[in-house]
Amino acid sequence: MAFESLSERLQNAIGKLRKKGKVSEADVREMMREVRLALLEADVNFTVVKDFVKKVRDRAVGAEVLDSLSPAQQVIKIVNDELTKTMGEAAAPLNKAPHIPTIIMMVGLQGAGKTTTAGKLANYLMKTQKARPLMIAADVYRPAAVDQLKTIGQQLDVPVFDMGTDHDPVDIVKQGMVQADLQKNDYVIIDTAGRLQIDDKLMTELANIENEVHPTEILLTVDAMTGQAATEVAEGFNKRLNITGVVLTKLDGDTRGGAALSIREVTGKPIKFTGQGEKLDQLDVFYPDRMANRILGMGDMLSLIEKAQTDYDEKQAQEMADKIKENSFDFNDFLDQMDQIQNMGPIDEIMKMIPGMANNPAMKNMNIQPKDLDHIKAIVYSMTPQERENPDLLNASRKRRLAGGSGRPVQEVNRVIKQFDTSKKMMQQMSKGNMSGMEQMLGN
Numbered sequence: 001m002a003f004e005s006l007s008e009r010l011q012n013a014i015g016k017l018r019k020k021g022k023v024s025e026a027d028v029r030e031m032m033r034e035v036r037l038a039l040l041e042a043d044v045n046f047t048v049v050k051d052f053v054k055k056v057r058d059r060a061v062g063a064e065v066l067d068s069l070s071p072a073q074q075v076i077k078i079v080n081d082e083l084t085k086t087m088g089e090a091a092a093p094l095n096k097a098p099h100i101p102t103i104i105m106m107v108g109l110q111g112a113g114k115t116t117t118a119g120k121l122a123n124y125l126m127k128t129q130k131a132r133p134l135m136i137a138a139d140v141y142r143p144a145a146v147d148q149l150k151t152i153g154q155q156l157d158v159p160v161f162d163m164g165t166d167h168d169p170v171d172i173v174k175q176g177m178v179q180a181d182l183q184k185n186d187y188v189i190i191d192t193a194g195r196l197q198i199d200d201k202l203m204t205e206l207a208n209i210e211n212e213v214h215p216t217e218i219l220l221t222v223d224a225m226t227g228q229a230a231t232e233v234a235e236g237f238n239k240r241l242n243i244t245g246v247v248l249t250k251l252d253g254d255t256r257g258g259a260a261l262s263i264r265e266v267t268g269k270p271i272k273f274t275g276q277g278e279k280l281d282q283l284d285v286f287y288p289d290r291m292a293n294r295i296l297g298m299g300d301m302l303s304l305i306e307k308a309q310t311d312y313d314e315k316q317a318q319e320m321a322d323k324i325k326e327n328s329f330d331f332n333d334f335l336d337q338m339d340q341i342q343n344m345g346p347i348d349e350i351m352k353m354i355p356g357m358a359n360n361p362a363m364k365n366m367n368i369q370p371k372d373l374d375h376i377k378a379i380v381y382s383m384t385p386q387e388r389e390n391p392d393l394l395n396a397s398r399k400r401r402l403a404g405g406s407g408r409p410v411q412e413v414n415r416v417i418k419q420f421d422t423s424k425k426m427m428q429q430m431s432k433g434n435m436s437g438m439e440q441m442l443g444n
């Protein structure tokens with residue numbers, strides 16, 4: 001899996017911090033030492049690492065601690081923010097030309113995935129914009145590149161313009177553009193030649209194509225497995241061409257993370273897409289924040305914290321904590337909690353935001369429906385006020401009455417009462433420990 005070792009090491013470094021109630025400056029420095037090593041080992045560019053570590057440390061040491069966040073969580077948020085910024089802040093969408101066709105020129109070293117990505121992009125544009133792309137086969141050097149693009153075109157039902165391998169690539173592109181005009185294609189995707197290394201002849205050829213058609217996008221395809229070497233390649237291409245964005249391919253492989261984390265900072269060019277497999281639908285828009293979450297193995301923990309903060313005010317939280325301490329948590333509180341959870345959004349989406357949950361095999365089998373919560377509520381609503389406050393009253397005949405009242409089977413009534421008992425016990429244990437329930441939930 002991509003970024004596995006980087007993820008693990010970052011999570012370990014952060015995990016240590018999370019276990020502490022209070023975080024000192026020394027703790028932050030210690031964590032940052034580990035973060036630095038983890039990044040260097042993931043083959044992230046040295047300057048990028050240095051900048052990153054400095055930014056996080058400066059912010060973390062001087063960080064104000066938000067009311068309802070622990071200092072550890074605050075530091076995690078900073079690491080996450082800075083990782084996101086390093087990769088470009090927000091998603092960078094494809095530019096569109098004011099008049100059709102929008103021309104996308106694919107460039108990159110041989111084997112980086114240009115031809116495959118050309119097909120993936122055509123597919124993406126058709127799916128998302130109902131586009132009618134034309135692909136132009138202008139790689140006349142790599143044996144079989146033209147045939148490869150034609151095969152991809154057939155698979156997608158996208159026309160491919162080619163003139164074999166005996167013509168000058170600039171001529172091929174010119175002729176291809178004539179065809180696109182005739183057929184009124186709204187996108188033209190040009191597959192160009194690559195080399196094993198950057199050389200002058202190739203760059204001149206690509207620059208000639210650029211000068212001929214002035215593409216809206218010149219997308220550099222980069223193999224993520226090449227680590228930070230990818231940044232040198234990017235700089236080489238960028239010197240001669242107006243690169244507008246990067247497609248990072250092979251993120252499904254065992255890549256360490258160096259390319260993803262270095263390329264934006266070093267070249268200033270946004271990563272626009274990632275390739276996540278050989279199939280033509282395995283192309284994803286690149287979202288720096290989601291990638292940061294993925295690297296930190298957090299699901300979307302920050303949204304969860306934010307949601308919890310906005311939906312659950314301090315006063316309510318304190319009242320609940322008091323009730324738990326006094327052991328007076330009853331079915332009325334249970335109902336309140338359920339309302340709060342429901343207000344936060346679809347339950348399985350919320351579960352996925354909990355760190356470690358998104359990739360947890362249990363999540364795959366989990367299918368919590370909003371109506372499950374409604375059933376639970378129906379059962380609780382069927383209780384008398386006395387029963388809600390004193391669940392011990394619930395004997396077999398009362399349970400049967402609840403089943404009748406809520407229209408749910410007796411077994412389900414039993415299950416809900418059991419769930420209530422279990423959560424009550426769990427909350428009591430949490431309240432006795434040093435950490436708050438939220439922290440335990442978020443902890444390792």
Ligand code: GDP
Nearest residue numbers: 110111112113114115116249250275276277278
């Ligand atoms: P080009 O020389 O730059 O045109 O590269 P190709 O498109 O021919 O790709 C080289 C190899 O990488 C092919 O075997 C592709 O199937 C494979 N490839 C391209 N993109 C990806 C990707 O995102 N993931 C994986 N696993 N393989 C890819």
